[in-house]
Amino acid sequence: xxxxxxxxxxxxxxxxxxxxxxxxxxxxxxxxxxxxxxxxxxxxxxxxxxxxxxxxxxxxxxxxxxxxxxxxxxxxxxxxxxxxxxxxxxxxxxxxxxxxxxxxxxxxxxxxxxxxxxxxxxxxxxxxxxxxxxxxxxxxxxxxxxxxxxxxxxxxxxxxxxxxxxxxxxxxxxxxxxxxxxxxxxxxxxxxxxxxxxxxxxxxxxxxxxxxxxxxxxxxxxxxxxxxxxxxxxxxxxxxxxxxxxxxxxxxxxxxxxxxxxxxxxxxxxx
Numbered sequence: 001x002x003x004x005x006x007x008x009x010x011x012x013x014x015x016x017x018x019x020x021x022x023x024x025x026x027x028x029x030x031x032x033x034x035x036x037x038x039x040x041x042x043x044x045x046x047x048x049x050x051x052x053x054x055x056x057x058x059x060x061x062x063x064x065x066x067x068x069x070x071x072x073x074x075x076x077x078x079x080x081x082x083x084x085x086x087x088x089x090x091x092x093x094x095x096x097x098x099x100x101x102x103x104x105x106x107x108x109x110x111x112x113x114x115x116x117x118x119x120x121x122x123x124x125x126x127x128x129x130x131x132x133x134x135x136x137x138x139x140x141x142x143x144x145x146x147x148x149x150x151x152x153x154x155x156x157x158x159x160x161x162x163x164x165x166x167x168x169x170x171x172x173x174x175x176x177x178x179x180x181x182x183x184x185x186x187x188x189x190x191x192x193x194x195x196x197x198x199x200x201x202x203x204x205x206x207x208x209x210x211x212x213x214x215x216x217x218x219x220x221x222x223x224x225x226x227x228x229x230x231x232x233x234x235x236x237x238x239x240x241x242x243x244x245x246x247x248x249x250x251x252x253x254x255x256x257x258x259x260x261x262x263x264x265x266x267x268x269x270x271x
Contacts, residue, residue: 023082041066110159117141125139129172130169136149176209180231181250184224185254195228198230199214201249209233
């Protein structure tokens with residue numbers, strides 16, 4: 001009986017606000033929480049692994065977020081088992097979370113924007129895009145930045161928050177792309193001759209598609225020349241080759257047919 005009384009007295013002892021009698025229950029709660037956390041983490045990992053289309057970066061971020069959440073819940077449950085005031089602990093965690101969110105709100109904005117991009121996929125790695133004037137091939141989409149390799153072989157990192165707020169043009173979304181080019185000719189040149197020269201130039205480029213067929217037409221009448229539009233279609237990967245080669249072909253076609261590619265000038269008539 002004396003032993004039981006001594007154990008009871010020992011259990012009622014408080015050390016730093018913790019009652020010794022609550023320690024066994026707290027240890028049991030810790031063991032259960034660790035086991036449950038391990039099972040839940042494994043279940044989340046298996047579910048994410050089955051999502052084959054989910055980006056690896058997003059998968060790792062979600063797994064880390066789940067682990068942090070489980071550790072916070074474990075700390076609260078164990079503290080409650082020890083007889084500590086969990087309301088104060090929750091308040092402290094909330095204050096820390098608020099202060100942290102305010103200090104890194106821009107960073108978190110990029111993180112959530114990165115998650116949005118990884119889930120919605122307006123573009124993927126390898127796509128050629130225009131993001132508010134920043135044009136290049138997508139190297140990767142991270143949690144903080146979207147990285148582009150430009151045509152000039154420069155690497156540009158665009159914050160994800162700016163990407164989600166911008167109008168994004170994805171040139172690689174479709175396999176075929178239309179190319180519009182403008183050329184000027186003299187008012188003295190016959191319209192049919194100019195159109196024939198432009199269509200002959202388009203026919204001389206093997207990478208220009210025949211369906212849809214090339215189109216040549218008057219675009220507008222300028223102060224010094226008539227502006228003609230040449231519209232062709234090509235495969236996405238051939239766009240720049242076709243654009244550069246067509247300039248040379250049109251130059252040769254105009255010269256062979258006597259079409260004058262005029263420039264800005266002013267005619268003065270003295271009476």
